[in-house]
Amino acid sequence: MKQILQSLKTGATEIADVPCPAVGPGQVLIRSSRTLVSAGTERMLVEFGKAGLIGKARQQPERVKQVLDKIRTDGLAPTLEAVFNKLDQPLPLGYCNVGTIIEIGAKVSDFAVGDRVVSNGKHAEAVAVAANLCAKVPDGVYDDEAAFAVLGAIALQGIRLVQPTLGEAVVVTGLGLIGLMAVQLLRAHGCRVLGLDFDSEKLALAELFGAETVNLSKGIDPVASAMAFSRGRGVDAVLITASAKSNELIHHAALMSRKRGRIVLVGVVGLELSRADFYEKELSFQVSCSYGPGRYDPNYEERGQDYPVAFVRWTEQRNFEAVLDMMAGGHIDVKALVSHRFKIGQAEKAYALIGGGGPSLGILLSYPGEDELPAPALTKRSVTLGSPPLAIGKARVGFIGSGNYATSVLVPAFKAAGAQLVTIGSSAGVSSVHAGRKFGFEKATTDTVSILEDLSINAVVIATRHDTHAGLICEALKFGKHVFVEKPLALSQREIQRIEIAYNGALASGLSPLLTVGFNRRFSPHVRKIKQLLTLAKETKSFVVTVNAGDVPAQHWTHDLAVGGGRIVGEACHFVDLLRFLAASPITSHAVSSLSSTTRDTVTIQLEFGDGSIGSIHYFANGSRSFPKERLEVFCGGRILQLDNFRKLLGFGWPGFSRMSLWRQDKGQKDCAKIFVRAVEENGSAPIPFGELVEVSSVAVELAEALRK
Numbered sequence: 001m002k003q004i005l006q007s008l009k010t011g012a013t014e015i016a017d018v019p020c021p022a023v024g025p026g027q028v029l030i031r032s033s034r035t036l037v038s039a040g041t042e043r044m045l046v047e048f049g050k051a052g053l054i055g056k057a058r059q060q061p062e063r064v065k066q067v068l069d070k071i072r073t074d075g076l077a078p079t080l081e082a083v084f085n086k087l088d089q090p091l092p093l094g095y096c097n098v099g100t101i102i103e104i105g106a107k108v109s110d111f112a113v114g115d116r117v118v119s120n121g122k123h124a125e126a127v128a129v130a131a132n133l134c135a136k137v138p139d140g141v142y143d144d145e146a147a148f149a150v151l152g153a154i155a156l157q158g159i160r161l162v163q164p165t166l167g168e169a170v171v172v173t174g175l176g177l178i179g180l181m182a183v184q185l186l187r188a189h190g191c192r193v194l195g196l197d198f199d200s201e202k203l204a205l206a207e208l209f210g211a212e213t214v215n216l217s218k219g220i221d222p223v224a225s226a227m228a229f230s231r232g233r234g235v236d237a238v239l240i241t242a243s244a245k246s247n248e249l250i251h252h253a254a255l256m257s258r259k260r261g262r263i264v265l266v267g268v269v270g271l272e273l274s275r276a277d278f279y280e281k282e283l284s285f286q287v288s289c290s291y292g293p294g295r296y297d298p299n300y301e302e303r304g305q306d307y308p309v310a311f312v313r314w315t316e317q318r319n320f321e322a323v324l325d326m327m328a329g330g331h332i333d334v335k336a337l338v339s340h341r342f343k344i345g346q347a348e349k350a351y352a353l354i355g356g357g358g359p360s361l362g363i364l365l366s367y368p369g370e371d372e373l374p375a376p377a378l379t380k381r382s383v384t385l386g387s388p389p390l391a392i393g394k395a396r397v398g399f400i401g402s403g404n405y406a407t408s409v410l411v412p413a414f415k416a417a418g419a420q421l422v423t424i425g426s427s428a429g430v431s432s433v434h435a436g437r438k439f440g441f442e443k444a445t446t447d448t449v450s451i452l453e454d455l456s457i458n459a460v461v462i463a464t465r466h467d468t469h470a471g472l473i474c475e476a477l478k479f480g481k482h483v484f485v486e487k488p489l490a491l492s493q494r495e496i497q498r499i500e501i502a503y504n505g506a507l508a509s510g511l512s513p514l515l516t517v518g519f520n521r522r523f524s525p526h527v528r529k530i531k532q533l534l535t536l537a538k539e540t541k542s543f544v545v546t547v548n549a550g551d552v553p554a555q556h557w558t559h560d561l562a563v564g565g566g567r568i569v570g571e572a573c574h575f576v577d578l579l580r581f582l583a584a585s586p587i588t589s590h591a592v593s594s595l596s597s598t599t600r601d602t603v604t605i606q607l608e609f610g611d612g613s614i615g616s617i618h619y620f621a622n623g624s625r626s627f628p629k630e631r632l633e634v635f636c637g638g639r640i641l642q643l644d645n646f647r648k649l650l651g652f653g654w655p656g657f658s659r660m661s662l663w664r665q666d667k668g669q670k671d672c673a674k675i676f677v678r679a680v681e682e683n684g685s686a687p688i689p690f691g692e693l694v695e696v697s698s699v700a701v702e703l704a705e706a707l708r709k
Helices: 039-050 053-059 061-074 076-088 149-162 177-188 200-208 222-229 248-256 275-279 316-328 344-357 404-416 430-439 448-453 466-478 493-508 525-535 567-583 669-682 690-708
Strands: 002-007 013-017 027-037 090-092 097-104 116-119 126-130 134-136 169-173 192-197 212-215 235-240 257-265 284-287 338-343 362-366 382-384 396-400 420-425 443-445 459-462 482-485 515-517 542-548 587-594 603-609 614-620 630-636 639-644 648-652 659-661
Touching: 002 344, 002 430, 013 344, 013 430, 027 116, 027 344, 039 177, 039 344, 090 430, 097 126, 116 149, 134 316, 149 177, 149 235, 149 257, 149 316, 169 177, 169 222, 169 248, 177 192, 177 200, 177 235, 192 200, 192 222, 200 212, 212 222, 222 248, 235 248, 248 257, 248 275, 338 344, 344 362, 396 404, 396 448, 404 420, 404 430, 404 459, 404 669, 420 430, 420 448, 430 443, 443 448, 448 466, 459 466, 459 669, 466 482, 466 493, 482 669, 493 690, 515 690, 525 567, 525 630, 525 639, 525 648, 525 659, 542 567, 567 587, 567 603, 567 614, 567 690, 587 690, 603 690
Parallel strands: 169 192, 169 235, 192 212, 235 257, 257 284, 338 362, 396 420, 396 459, 420 443, 459 482, 482 515, 542 614
Antiparallel strands: 002 013, 002 090, 027 097, 027 126, 027 362, 097 116, 116 134, 382 443, 542 630, 587 603, 603 614, 630 639, 639 648, 648 659
16 A cells, blocks of 8 residues: 655655554554645654754754763764664654544444544555544545544644633634634634734635734734734734744734733744743733644553543544534535645655645645555555565574664664565554665565464564563464564563463474574673673672663553563563673572652662572663663672673773773674574574573563562
8 A cells, every 4th residue: 555654864755655554452444535734744844854964953952962962871873873763764644534444453342344534544545543533524524624624623622722702802823724724613613813824815715714814924013903903902812823933923922912811822833931921911821732632642542541521521532523513514614725636646746835836725635445446455464575585594584563673773683694584564564664675675564473474484573562572472483483572571470471381382393493582781792701701700799780771751651561561571671681691590589679659660679699699780760861871890709890881891800801892882782683593594592591581581570560569
């Protein structure tokens, strides 16, 4: 199927062939009929992409500080790599979609196949969208009209914050699509409306919808005009739906408002507010968030947890419904807002328009129906990217997961190790196609099962969200695949037991599967040097690991115990494995204590080993990102080894060793992949013994469980 993607690196727009997305729980699959190009938002993204590195930095100054901090801690080369990898990822465009449901995911009860719906789906021939982000289209509303519903909901949410009453005087600053829909909604509320803009054609439309207007291109004073419009009292409210860098729009809004007036920002403007402007009139100012309550709440949008209507009357979905009802009742006219129509195959012409190729307003994209694109072709879950010759005796690898870590670290590591890259999969399809083309995969897919069933693939890399690891491992072992899974191995003891049963079952059936976890720290050249030095030492050791883990927002999926398992299982397991490797002795006891917080991710872990060695892991999320992330210290027999952020290893009192430095950070990811690939090709042993994987993973799970008690 076709989908519109934009390069953040160059700003170029592409119509790409991608697999049909997988439909997850709580989602519906929609065959698109129309999508609306949101000129304001999408123009901003295109302009950002076309800007050079300096231009991009100027637009995101907060990112510059993060980059500088990373350079100080990780070095220049890894930082530039990370920045360019981020910019290299394509951005799916669009969020105003109307189409027909062709498939229903689990846990969806309010929709059925055949329903015509609006959603915030992308510009693509088919989209998978959460049910709470969809609304049914009334019979009297055509697809061309329904495509405006999402933008209408943005306007409506701003108006709900304004709380207009019958007869109030309201100014709408900026008469783009959202501003012109806001004019109509405010008129339907019984308000007198004054529209401000520089474009005479947009001003004419506002007048058609019942507003008075001021043409700012003629140098007319907007404040004086608004005061005259309000009969000298000052307007009751100002809705700003414009985009500008200056603070002037907010300043003017304050000057034209009456005492205790309301100002609501829907657009993007400068926000250096004057206290005097607001203090003297006791003005209220509020920023409106997209389509309404529920936006950016993963519980609402991803998990389908609706807000009770008695307490939150208007959610984003119910705002969609309200706008559609207004269209059905004839209170909103969007026909006059359509300036151009293109088929999806002509989308590049549409983006040339919004990039400055001529005047435009509402640009509609249309998509092929069943007669032009039958369902089997539309819902094809795999696309072929190339056909390299089959290499005998090579590790032929399928990747399940193509997120940032997979594409920036794991895929390059396996490619460098000489593995033949066969198929890469993701749920939405966009990232797998991009990674597949970039690294030379043969196929991209949204069908995980097809990777497991492919007899030409002998090894699978699992780089998905943590809650899927155990199930995918067991399935891959059942299909006779060697498995490399990014940490963690599992989220619970029950999952670990399932993996043990699957692994032992594969052995019993005559297979010799390799199973390893991406515990890469033990493969770092610095750690291998430490291991070599400790092998000569007979005394017990004391280990201290300090991890400046950094804060992760509480709503991030890693903190969701059902999905991410928490950061102890998800990341601190790295350091449990590191100390288990260096101690070369089983963990006999463990304990954990933490700061009191919602996330419980600032902890100290104590480990004791069978040979009498001890270890402390200080995994802290409350530090500064300008400080190096990881440090390891080893105390043994009057000697000390200190490893600083996997760049510099120092020895104190160690005969024959004082220093080992690398020009760039090396956490062992490449060597970890290389050893696994070699083992696959040479029928060798797993990089990490299966018993150690189970031991370390069990300890990490038990530590996480202890924090919950």
